[in-house]
Amino acid sequence: MGALALQTEQLLPEQIAELLGLSGVPGEIVGGLIGAFLIANIMLTMTAIAGPWAKRKITAAFTDRIAVNRIGPFGLLIIIPDAVRLLSKELIVPEGVDRPSWDLAPIILPASALLGFAVIPMGDLGPVNIHLADPEAGLAIVFAFASIASVALVMAGYASNNKYSLMGGLRAVAQNIAYEIPLIITALSVVIFAGTLQMSEIVAAQGTALFTIAGVSIPAWYAFVNPFAFVLFLVANMAEIGRNPFDIPEAPTEIVAGYQTEYSSVYFVLFYLGEFIHIFLGGAIMAVVFLGGAAAPIPALEFIPGFVWFVIKIWAFFLFTQWCRSALPRVRIDQLIEIGWKGMLVLSFANLVLTAIIVGVII
Amino acid sequence: MSLEEPLPDTVQEQSADDLEALLGDLVIGREEHINAPGFVIRPDTVQESLRRLRDDAGFDHLSCVTAQEYEDRFESIYHLKKFDDPTQEVSVVVPADKENPVSQSADAVFRTADWHEREAYDLVGIQYEDHPDLRRILLPDTWQGHPLSMDYDQDQPQIVALREHANPLQEDHRSETDSDTMFLNIGPHHPATHGVLHVKATLEGEQIADVESDLGYLHRCEEQLCQNSTYRHQIMPYPDRWDYISAGLLNEWAYARAAEDLNDIEVPEYAQIIRTMGAELCRMAAHFLALGTFALDVYGDFTAIFMYAIRDREEVQNILEDLTGQRLMFNYFRLGGVVWDLPEPRDEFFENIRDYLDELPEHLEEYHDLVTGNEILQLRTIGTGVLPPEVAKSYGATGPVARGSGIDYDLRRDDPYGYYDELDWDVIVEDGCDNYSRLLVRMQEVEQSARIVEQCIDLLEDWPEDERNIQSNVPRTLRPDDDTEIYRAVEGAKGELGIYIRADGTDKPGRFKIRSPCFSNLQTLPEMSNGEYVPDMIAALGSLDIVLGEVDR
Amino acid sequence: MIGLLKSMATTMKHALDGKTFTVEYPETAPEVSPRFRGVHKFSQERCIWCRQCENVCPNDTIQIVQDDMRNGEQYNLHIGQCIYCRLCEEVCPVDAILLTQNFEFTADTKNEFVYNKEQLKNVPWYKGIDPLNSRNPDRSAWVGEGDGEIDYQ
Amino acid sequence: MSWIAIGALAVVGVGIPLGMMAASALLRPSVPEQGKSATYESGEIPTGTARSFKFNIQYYMVALLFVVFDIETVLVFPWAVIYSDAVEVVGITRALGPMLLFIGILLIGLVWAWRNGAVSWTKSPRATRRKTERGDA
Known part of the structure; x- marks a missing residue:
C-alpha cells in the first residue's frame, strides 16, 4: 500500500485526493467535491429514514399505534414509494407569489443546513475520517451557517402572498433571533474550557477522563462538566430548530403550516428535508460541543467506529425532539419571546460569567 | 348534597298569576304550554316584558327562541328559565303580523337572542326590530326566501354564489390609529375549527381585534x-x-x-x-x-x-x-x-x-x-x-x-x-x-x-x-x-x-x-x-x- | 418543571410498554357485537310485500315496486344512503329483512350502492353470524298493544 | 484550505435541491386550473394581499435588540477562546474584569429594555380596547 496508506488525522478531501493521486489545488477541489457529495448523501439518507419512516414509527410508539409496516422489513421500504410520491406531485404556484424568492427559499433552507456539516467532525469509519473541513473558527462558522435558515424562512413567508405564511415567517424569525444569542453564549461557556473554536480541538479536549467510579471512567464531556450549560443549550437548540414546545412557526392548529403553507410537490419536500437536516445539525452541534463528538462513552466500547457513535448521538437528539413533541404543548409567541429574552438570555450570561470565574479560580 | 333541591328561600317562586300581575297590561292573552304558562304580548313590548321577567322575577336564562308561522300569524316564543331552578319556566309568546312580520328584538336584554333571532329570521322570516345585526345565519347571504315559512317553494333549486368577505374593521382603521389590521379566515378548512366552522378573524399583529363566527356549512335541515x-x-x-x-x-x-x-x-x-x-x-x-x-x-x-x-x-x-x-x-x-x-x-x-x-x-x-x-x-x-x-x-x-x-x-x-x-x-x-x-x-x-x-x-x-x-305500552301511531x-x-x-x-x-x-x-x-x-x-x-x-x-x- | 417531566415520563412509559391499540385491519378483523347493524340481507321467500319497511324508513332508502295485483316486483335498497337505524327490521313481521354484521362494502360510484333484491339476498353473513339469534329475545318487545292502527295492507 | 472544501459542500448543497427539482419536473404532471392557484385561506376566497398589512412593531424591537446582542457575542468570542490562557498569564482579575464590565454594561441595557417593555410582547391597544368594550357591554 505504501503511499496510499490513509492517515486518520487527515481530513476527508485530503484522503480522497491522496487516493486519487492528486495534489495541490486540483486535488483539493476534486477531493472536496467528492467528500462533500459523500457527506451530503449521508445526511440525505438519514433524512430519508427519519422523515417517511422513523418519525412515523416513533410517533406511533408514543401513541400506542403500529404505523407503517406493510412494505419491506418494519415497513422500511415505504421510503421509496414515499419519495416517488412526493416528487411526482403537481407543483402548484399560487397567484401573486414573489417568484425569485419563492423559488430560492426551498433551496437555501436545506443548503444552509447541509453547509453546517462541513465543519462537523463525524468520526472515523474504518480508515476514513469523515470530516470535511476544520477551520479554526469552526464553532462560529457552524452557527453562522445554521442561522442562514431564518433568511429562507422569512423569504418563504413573505413571498408566498399568504397570511398564514407571513405570520409563520415572522414568527420563525422572531423566534430564531431570540434564541440565537442564548445559544451562542452558552456554547461560549464551553469554549472557555476548550480554549479554541476549532471543532476537532473541542472534541479532543473532551477526550480525557473526568473521574472514575468503580472502574468506570466518566469522560470529560462538557455535558458532564457543565450540565447546566447542557440543559440551557438543549432548550435553546430546540427553539432554534423550531421543535415542540417551540414549534410556533408552523403551529398547524393556528396558522395551518406557517411559511410552508403554499408549497407543494418538490418544494415542500425541500422544506421538509431542510428541517430534518436542521434537526440533525442541531444534534450534531450538541454532540460535538457537549457529548464528546464521535467518542465512545466508555473505553470498552471503542471498537465500534466513531462514526457509529456520532450517528447514535444525533439520532438520540432526534428521538428527544420527537419525545417532546409527544408530551409538550406549544408555548405562545409572547411567552416564547419573554422566555427567550428574560429567561434564557439572563441565564446564559449568568452561566458564562460563573463558568469564567470557576475556570479562573481553578487554574 | 348535590341532589338537594335548591333551597326555597334563595329562589323565589311565582305562580302564573303572579307573573301575569307582574307583566300587567303588557299581557294581551294567555296560553298554556305543557311545560310552562305562556303569556302573549304585543310585538313592540318584547324588551320591556323580558326585562321585567328577568329583573323582577329572576328568569335569567333565555333558553331558546322558537319562531313559527301559523295560518294567520307569525309567532316567536321566548322560553325563559332560571339558572337557579330550571323547573320554573315561562313562555313569552309574541305574535307578529302575517303580512309584515315585525317584532322587537330581545338582544338588549339577553345577548343570546342575537343568534337565536337571526336564525328565526333566516328560517322563518320574522323581522326583528332593533336587532344589532339581522343577517342570515345558517343559510348563505344570497339565499332567496325563508325555508320554514309557509309560502316557501321547497322544490325550487337555488344557485348560491361565493363572495369575498369584507374586513369588518376596514372602514375605521385610518381614522383611529395608524396601525393596520389583517383580515383572516380561520376555517372552514382549517385544522383547528372542529369541523366546518368559519371564523372571520380580524387580527392586529398576533392579537384578535374582532372575531365573528360564520355558521351553516353543515346545516342539514x-x-x-x-x-x-x-x-x-x-x-x-x-x-x-x-x-x-x-x-x-x-x-x-x-x-x-x-x-x-x-x-x-x-x-x-x-x-x-x-x-x-x-x-x-x-x-x-x-x-x-x-x-x-x-x-x-x-x-x-x-x-x-x-x-x-x-x-x-x-x-x-x-x-x-x-x-x-x-x-x-x-x-x-x-x-x-x-x-x-x-x-x-x-x-x-x-x-x-x-x-x-x-x-x-x-x-x-x-x-x-x-x-x-x-x-x-x-x-x-x-x-x-x-x-x-x-x-x-x-x-x-x-x-x-x-x-x-x-x-x-x-x-x-x-x-x-x-x-x-x-x-x-x-x-x-x-x-x-x-x-x-x-x-x-x-x-x-x-x-x-x-x-x-x-x-x-x-x-x-x-x-x-x-x-x-x-x-311501556305505546300505540303504533301517535297523534x-x-x-x-x-x-x-x-x-x-x-x-x-x-x-x-x-x-x-x-x-x-x-x-x-x-x-x-x-x-x-x-x-x-x-x-x-x-x-x-x-x-x-x-x-x-x-x-x-x-x-x-x-x-x- | 416537575409537571413537564411527568408528562414526558408518561408518554415514554407508553412507548416502552410495547402495547399497541390499533390492529392490522384486514388480517385482524375486529370483533363485532352480535347486535351490530350492517348491510341488509333480504329474503324474497319470506317477504309478504306489506311495505311496512318502506313506510317506516326515515329517509326513503327502501323502494318497492309492485304490479297491479300487489305482487312484488322489485325491492331496491340504497345502502349508501341508509342510516342503519334498523327500523325496517323491527317492523318486518316475517323477518324478511335483516341487518347483518357485515360492514365491508365498496363501490366505484354511488349508483352501485343501490342493491336490488338479488344483491340483497347475496349479502354474506359476517363471520357466519346470523344476527337473528342474538336479537331474538327482544324482537317484539317494543311493539305495543295500543290502539294505534296496524298498517298491514 | 478548508474553504475549498466548504465551498464544495456549498456547491453540492445547492446542487442537490436543484437536482431534486429537475427530477421532479420530469416526473410531475401539470394540470393548471384557476381554482388551484388561489392562495390558501382555509377554503374561503382570500381577501386582500398578505403584504398590504404592516408588521407588528414588536418584530422591529426584537430585531433591534438582536443586532445589539449579536454584535456583543462577536466580541465575546475571542475573549472566550483566549480566556484560560490569559488567566495563566495575567491572572483572573485582569482576564475576567474587563469582560465583566462589558457584560455588565450590556445587562444594564437589557434591564433598561426590560423595564421599557421592549422585551415583552406588546399588546395591541385597539385589540385590548375592544376586549374591554365588549366586557362593559
Whole structure:
C-alpha cells in the first residue's frame, strides 16, 4: 500500500485526493467535491429514514399505534414509494407569489443546513475520517451557517402572498433571533474550557477522563462538566430548530403550516428535508460541543467506529425532539419571546460569567 | 348534597298569576304550554316584558327562541328559565303580523337572542326590530326566501354564489390609529375549527381585534327532517346526528323526554336505569373526545394525548356497541323505553363495564400527569379565554362551559329526569372561568359519570328477572292533540339540549325546534377571544367543545 | 418543571410498554357485537310485500315496486344512503329483512350502492353470524298493544 | 484550505435541491386550473394581499435588540477562546474584569429594555380596547 496508506488525522478531501493521486489545488477541489457529495448523501439518507419512516414509527410508539409496516422489513421500504410520491406531485404556484424568492427559499433552507456539516467532525469509519473541513473558527462558522435558515424562512413567508405564511415567517424569525444569542453564549461557556473554536480541538479536549467510579471512567464531556450549560443549550437548540414546545412557526392548529403553507410537490419536500437536516445539525452541534463528538462513552466500547457513535448521538437528539413533541404543548409567541429574552438570555450570561470565574479560580 | 333541591328561600317562586300581575297590561292573552304558562304580548313590548321577567322575577336564562308561522300569524316564543331552578319556566309568546312580520328584538336584554333571532329570521322570516345585526345565519347571504315559512317553494333549486368577505374593521382603521389590521379566515378548512366552522378573524399583529363566527356549512335541515317524520319511529334516528360524536343517547333522550311528556307516556323504571347508564357512557365518550381535541388544539399535532383519549373512548364505544348495536348512531331509545334489554350474557356485559370502570381512575391519573399538571399547558390555559359568569348567563351558556364559569347549573339535578335523582353523584363546578377550568370540569365529570354508571349496573344486576320491563305500552301511531306545545330539555354532553314540539293533530310535529347547547355556547367566542392572541382563541374554541353538526343542525 | 417531566415520563412509559391499540385491519378483523347493524340481507321467500319497511324508513332508502295485483316486483335498497337505524327490521313481521354484521362494502360510484333484491339476498353473513339469534329475545318487545292502527295492507 | 472544501459542500448543497427539482419536473404532471392557484385561506376566497398589512412593531424591537446582542457575542468570542490562557498569564482579575464590565454594561441595557417593555410582547391597544368594550357591554 505504501503511499496510499490513509492517515486518520487527515481530513476527508485530503484522503480522497491522496487516493486519487492528486495534489495541490486540483486535488483539493476534486477531493472536496467528492467528500462533500459523500457527506451530503449521508445526511440525505438519514433524512430519508427519519422523515417517511422513523418519525412515523416513533410517533406511533408514543401513541400506542403500529404505523407503517406493510412494505419491506418494519415497513422500511415505504421510503421509496414515499419519495416517488412526493416528487411526482403537481407543483402548484399560487397567484401573486414573489417568484425569485419563492423559488430560492426551498433551496437555501436545506443548503444552509447541509453547509453546517462541513465543519462537523463525524468520526472515523474504518480508515476514513469523515470530516470535511476544520477551520479554526469552526464553532462560529457552524452557527453562522445554521442561522442562514431564518433568511429562507422569512423569504418563504413573505413571498408566498399568504397570511398564514407571513405570520409563520415572522414568527420563525422572531423566534430564531431570540434564541440565537442564548445559544451562542452558552456554547461560549464551553469554549472557555476548550480554549479554541476549532471543532476537532473541542472534541479532543473532551477526550480525557473526568473521574472514575468503580472502574468506570466518566469522560470529560462538557455535558458532564457543565450540565447546566447542557440543559440551557438543549432548550435553546430546540427553539432554534423550531421543535415542540417551540414549534410556533408552523403551529398547524393556528396558522395551518406557517411559511410552508403554499408549497407543494418538490418544494415542500425541500422544506421538509431542510428541517430534518436542521434537526440533525442541531444534534450534531450538541454532540460535538457537549457529548464528546464521535467518542465512545466508555473505553470498552471503542471498537465500534466513531462514526457509529456520532450517528447514535444525533439520532438520540432526534428521538428527544420527537419525545417532546409527544408530551409538550406549544408555548405562545409572547411567552416564547419573554422566555427567550428574560429567561434564557439572563441565564446564559449568568452561566458564562460563573463558568469564567470557576475556570479562573481553578487554574 | 348535590341532589338537594335548591333551597326555597334563595329562589323565589311565582305562580302564573303572579307573573301575569307582574307583566300587567303588557299581557294581551294567555296560553298554556305543557311545560310552562305562556303569556302573549304585543310585538313592540318584547324588551320591556323580558326585562321585567328577568329583573323582577329572576328568569335569567333565555333558553331558546322558537319562531313559527301559523295560518294567520307569525309567532316567536321566548322560553325563559332560571339558572337557579330550571323547573320554573315561562313562555313569552309574541305574535307578529302575517303580512309584515315585525317584532322587537330581545338582544338588549339577553345577548343570546342575537343568534337565536337571526336564525328565526333566516328560517322563518320574522323581522326583528332593533336587532344589532339581522343577517342570515345558517343559510348563505344570497339565499332567496325563508325555508320554514309557509309560502316557501321547497322544490325550487337555488344557485348560491361565493363572495369575498369584507374586513369588518376596514372602514375605521385610518381614522383611529395608524396601525393596520389583517383580515383572516380561520376555517372552514382549517385544522383547528372542529369541523366546518368559519371564523372571520380580524387580527392586529398576533392579537384578535374582532372575531365573528360564520355558521351553516353543515346545516342539514334537521328541524324540517323531524317535522316530516312520524313521532313514533322516524324521528328517533335523527338526534344521533346532531351531536354526532357519540353523544347520541343523550340527544335521543332530549327527543324522548319531550315526546313522552307530550304524549303522556310512562317509562318503566328498569328502562330508565338503562337509559341513565347508556347516557352517562355517552357523556364519558363525548368528554374524552373533548379532552383529546382540546389537547390537539393546544399541543399542535395528533399527539399522544389525543390517541390516549381516543383509546379510552373506543373502550366506551365497545360497551355501547354491545348495548345498542352501533358505535355512534345508536337509535337505541324508543318512546316509552329502549329497544333492547341488556345483551346476553348479562354477566359478561357487567364484567366488561366493571373492568373498564376499574381501570378508569388510573387512566384519569395519567391524563392529569399529561395535561392538567403540565406547566406549559397551565401557562397557556389559565387566565385565557375568560368568560365571566354574568356574561355566560346572558349568552345562555350551559353545560361544562357554564359550570367552568362557576354557574351551578345541571339539568340532571335541577330538573330531574331518568333515574338521576335516585343516584349519588356531584355536579362539578369550577370558578376559574378560563380554558383550564372548562378542561377540569370535563375531566371531573368523567369521574362522576363513572360513579353513575357504577350505581346503575349495581341496580341492574340485582333487578328481578320478571320485572325487566324495557318498554311501556305505546300505540303504533301517535297523534297528540292539535296545538299542544311543549319545550323540554335534558343535559346533553355540551349543555342544555332542548326540544320544542308543537303538535298539529297529525302523526308528525307541526313545529320541531332544537335548542342546541353548542349554538349558544359558540356565541360566547368573541367574548372570550377579543383582545387575546390567536393561539388563545384556538384554545378557547377548543374548550367550548362545539360539534358543528349540533350548531348548524 | 416537575409537571413537564411527568408528562414526558408518561408518554415514554407508553412507548416502552410495547402495547399497541390499533390492529392490522384486514388480517385482524375486529370483533363485532352480535347486535351490530350492517348491510341488509333480504329474503324474497319470506317477504309478504306489506311495505311496512318502506313506510317506516326515515329517509326513503327502501323502494318497492309492485304490479297491479300487489305482487312484488322489485325491492331496491340504497345502502349508501341508509342510516342503519334498523327500523325496517323491527317492523318486518316475517323477518324478511335483516341487518347483518357485515360492514365491508365498496363501490366505484354511488349508483352501485343501490342493491336490488338479488344483491340483497347475496349479502354474506359476517363471520357466519346470523344476527337473528342474538336479537331474538327482544324482537317484539317494543311493539305495543295500543290502539294505534296496524298498517298491514 | 478548508474553504475549498466548504465551498464544495456549498456547491453540492445547492446542487442537490436543484437536482431534486429537475427530477421532479420530469416526473410531475401539470394540470393548471384557476381554482388551484388561489392562495390558501382555509377554503374561503382570500381577501386582500398578505403584504398590504404592516408588521407588528414588536418584530422591529426584537430585531433591534438582536443586532445589539449579536454584535456583543462577536466580541465575546475571542475573549472566550483566549480566556484560560490569559488567566495563566495575567491572572483572573485582569482576564475576567474587563469582560465583566462589558457584560455588565450590556445587562444594564437589557434591564433598561426590560423595564421599557421592549422585551415583552406588546399588546395591541385597539385589540385590548375592544376586549374591554365588549366586557362593559
